[in-house]
Amino acid sequence: MASHIVGYPRMGPKRELKFALESFWDGKSSAEDLQNVATDLRVSIWKQMSEAGIKFIPSNTFSYYDQVLDTTAMLGAVPDRYSWTGGEIGFDTYFSMARGNAAVPAMEMTKWFDTNYHFIVPELGPNTKFSYASHKAVTEYKEAKALGIETVPVLVGPVTYLLLSKPAKGVEKSFPLLSLLQSILPIYKEVIAELKAAGATWIQFDEPTLVKDLEAHQLAAFSKAYAELESSLSGLNVVVETYFADIPAETYKTLTTLSGVTGFGFDLVRGTKTLELVKSAGFPSGKYFFAGVVDGRNIWANDLAESLTVLKGLESIVGKDKLVVSTSCSLMHTAVDLVNETKLDDEIKSWLAFAAQKVVEVNALAKAFFSANAAAQASRRSSPRVNNEEVQKALVTGWCSEGISEEAYVEAIKEEIAKVVKIQEELDIDVLVHGEPERNDMVEYFGEQLSGFAFTANGWVQSYGSRCVKPPIIYGDVSRPNPMTVFWSKMAQSMTARPMKGMLTGPVTILNWSFVRNDQPRFETCYQIALAIKKEVEDLEAGGIGVIQIDEAALREGLPLRKSEHAFYLDWAVHSFRITNCGVQDTTQIHTHMCYSNFNDIIQSIINMDADVITIENSRSDEKLLSVFREGVVYGAGIGPGVYDIHSPRIPSTEEIADRINKMLAVLDTNILWVNPDCGLKTRKYTEVKPALTAMVSAAKQIRTQLASAK
DSSP: OEEBOSOOOSSOTTOHHHHHHHHHHTTSSOHHHHHHHHHHHHHHHHHHHHHHTOSBEEESOOOSSOHHHHHHHHTTOOOGGGOOOSSSOOHHHHHHHHHOOSSSOOOOEEESTTSSOEEEOOEEOTTOOOOOOOOHHHHHHHHHHHTTOOEEEEEEOHHHHHHTOEEOTTSOTTOOGGGGHHHHHHHHHHHHHHHHHHTOOEEEEEOGGGGSOOOHHHHHHHHHHHHHHHHHHTTSEEEEEOOSSOOOHHHHHHHTTOTTOOEEEEETTTOTTHHHHHHHHOOOTTOEEEEEEEOSSOOBOOOHHHHHHHHHHHHHHHOGGGEEEEESSOGGGSOSOGGGOOSSOHHHHTTBOOHHHHHHHHHHHHHTOOOOOHHHHHHHHHOHHHHOTTSOOOOOOSOOSTTOOHHHHHHHHHHHHHHHHHHHHHHTOSSBOOOOTTOSOTTHHHHTTSEEEEOOSSOOEEEETTEEEOOOEEEEEEEOOSOSSHHHHHHHHTTOSSOBEEEEEOHHHHHHTSEEOSSSOHHHHHHHHHHHHHHHHHHHHHTTOOEEEEEOTTTTTTSOSSGGGHHHHHHHHHHHHHHHTTTSOTTSEEEEEEOSSOOGGGHHHHHHTOOSEEEEOOTTTTTTTHHHHHTTOOOOSEEEEOSSOTTSSOOOOHHHHHHHHHHHHTTSOTTTBOOOOSSOSTTSOHHHHHHHHHHHHHHHHHHHHHHHHHO
C-alpha cells in the first residue's frame, strides 16, 4: 500500500511562522525575512515526510494566513475596497484582505466547517473580475522538486470554494454563487497547465463540502466542474479529498463518477458509516481509494492493529495496489511534534501521537510493518488516571514565572487588574471586566485546575492567521477540586463600585477546544465539565459577584455537518450550559458570548440557553446576525451584537459604531440592546484598545442622547 498525507501544520514546531508574521506586521523585519522563515519551514516538512517514506507528499498546504484566502489570491478575486490594480498579489494586498488596514476593514472570517480553524470568506458577485494572480501553488511545487522531492500540489476545489463564498456587499443575497463556476474554471485550467509543465504527476483537490447535505443543483455543479476540467487534467492523476464526516449515499455516487478523477479520499475516523457505504455501493474499478484511518483532528496514538484490520477489509474491495493509507484530514488541526514535549509524563505521552508521529503511523500502516502498540493502548484503557476521580494529577498552581514568590506574583497581577479597572472607569464603561492577566488561555487556564486534564509545552494549533492555541488533553474523568477564579474576581470587584463580571469558559467550549478522550461519548465528558463549572458559578455568586459570564464561543463550531445530527448535539450542548447556572438566584445576571460562526441557523437553541445577556460577533460578518431579527425572530433577553472587529488592528470611528448601533435598533428594542466589541480584547494592544473603546462609549452616549430627545 502507498502512503499519503492530506496536509500538515504550517506554524512550525515552535511557532516560528507566528513570530515571523508578527515581527513583519510590526515593521521589525522585512518581507525577505518572513519569506526565509517560510521557506525553511516548507523544506523541513517536505524532508521530514520524504525521510519517513511517505509516497504522496502534499505541497501548497503552507499558507501565510489561510488556504481559502490563498485561493482568492490565485483567482484574483480581490474586493474593490483594497484598490488592487492587478498583477501578482503581494503581501500588502494579501494581508489587507486578511486583517484590514487603516482605511478599510478586513474580509469576514468564520469557522472552517466544525473545527476551531478560521478561514477568510471570499466576497463574490456578478461583476467580480477573475485573473490568475498568485502562482503560489506552482512556485511551491517547483521549490520541492528542486530538492528532489516529488509532491502532490493541493488546491481548494472550485465548487467548495464557491460554496464557502458569500455575495459581496451590494450584491443580492440570493445571488447564485455557483453561476461563477464558468468564470473561475479557466484560471484553474491555467494553474493545472503550469503544474503539468513543471512536471507534476498528481494533483489534489480538497472538496470537503461533499460531506454536507447538498441540493441536487450543488451536486450537479461538481459533475459539471470536473467534466469541464477533464481535458486539462489529461495526463495527470487526480485525487478528490473529502473529510470531517460521512459521505451521503447520493453524493458518493456523484463523487465516484466524476470525470478525470483517479482517486477519492475519505475520512474513516469521523466518517463512521463510509465503510458500510463502500461495501454496499461498491467502488469503481481501477480507481484509488485514499483511506483516512489516521486521525487528523485528535492526538491519540492510532490503534495500528485495528486500522490494519480496516485496511485489510478494504483490500478485498479496491485491491491492494489501489489502496492508499492516509490521514483523515489535514494534520493542521493537531499539534506538531511530540518530541518537543517536556511537561507530559511518560505514561500519558505513550498514549499520544502529534502530526510528526502520525506521519510515521501512516507509513507504518502502509508497509504493514510495525511493532504493535497494544501495550500503550492497553495502558490507556486500564489506567486508574482515566476512570478514577480519586487519582488526580497534581494541579498547576498558576505561578508561571520562575524565581517569583507567590506574594510577588499576586501583587503584580493586582496592579495590572487595578490598571484595567481604572482605564474602564475613565472610559465610563458600565459593566467591567478585570482583564484576566492571571490567565494564559481561556480553556487552558480552567483545564489546569480541573482533574482529568493534561497539558503540553508546545502543542500549538493554528486558529487563524498567526493566532495559535494550545488545546488541553482531556484524558480522564473531570471534576473541580478547588475554586478557580473566585479570588481574582472578588479582588477586582473590591476595586470598583461598578458591576465586575466573573469570567468563565463554558463546558461546550472547553470540550470543543480540547483534545477530547475518545473512549466515551463527547456529551458525557461535557456533562462532567458542566458540573465542575456549576460549582464555580455558585462560589462566585456566594462571593458577591452579581454578573457572571459563561463564554460559549465554540458552541456553534461543534454543530455536526449533517443536518440529521443537529438536534441531538444542540440538545446536549444547551443542556450542558444550563447545568452550569441552574442553581443561581434570579438577581444574579448570567451572560454568555459566541463568536465567528454562522448563528442564524441555531438561533432558537441560543434562545433556549436562557442566558440573561448574550454578546455575539456581528461586525466582521457584515451584520448578517441582524437578518434573523428582521425576519421576525423574537428575542426578549439582553443581546449585544458586536459593534467592531477586534481581530483587526483597524480602529473604528465613533460615526461607524453609531451607524451600527442604529442598524441594531431598527430590529431590537432599546431595553435589551448592549453595546460591546465583537469579542475579547486580549489579542490587541492598549494603543488599539483605548481609542476603539473611546469611540464605542462615545457612540453609545450619542445614541442615548438621540433616543432621550426623541421621547
